[in-house]
Amino acid sequence: MNWSKWLRQIHRAVAVLFTLTVVANFAAMTQGPPPAWITYSPLLPLLFLFLTGSYMFVQPYLERWRASH
Structure with a gap:
């Protein structure tokens, strides 16, 4: 797996983590x-x-x- 594909996979995984933290934030706000x-x-x-x-x-x-130079 090259660098670009590896970075995209990590970006997707962190996007899921970000979504979960936002959902947890909103859920916590309902409790006070x-x-x-x-x-x-x-x-x-x-x-x-x-x-x-x-x-x-x-x-x-x-x-x-880079290709043009």
């Missing part, structure tokens, strides 16, 4: 004010999704740029 660790738990997966998603978005443009 949630603890801070539940409120902020989606931020780490979201940061990772942003970084990997940005890389995957820019990757085709980088490949075209």
Whole structure:
């Protein structure tokens, strides 16, 4: 498995984790004010999704740029 496929698989797995943390956050809000660790738990997966998603978005443009130089 090459780097790109590996990164996509991890991105998908983290997307599932992010979704679960958001669902847990909303479920905790129905019980009253949630603890801070539940409120902020989606931020780490979201940061990772942003970084990997940005890389995957820019990757085709980088490949075209490298091929032209």
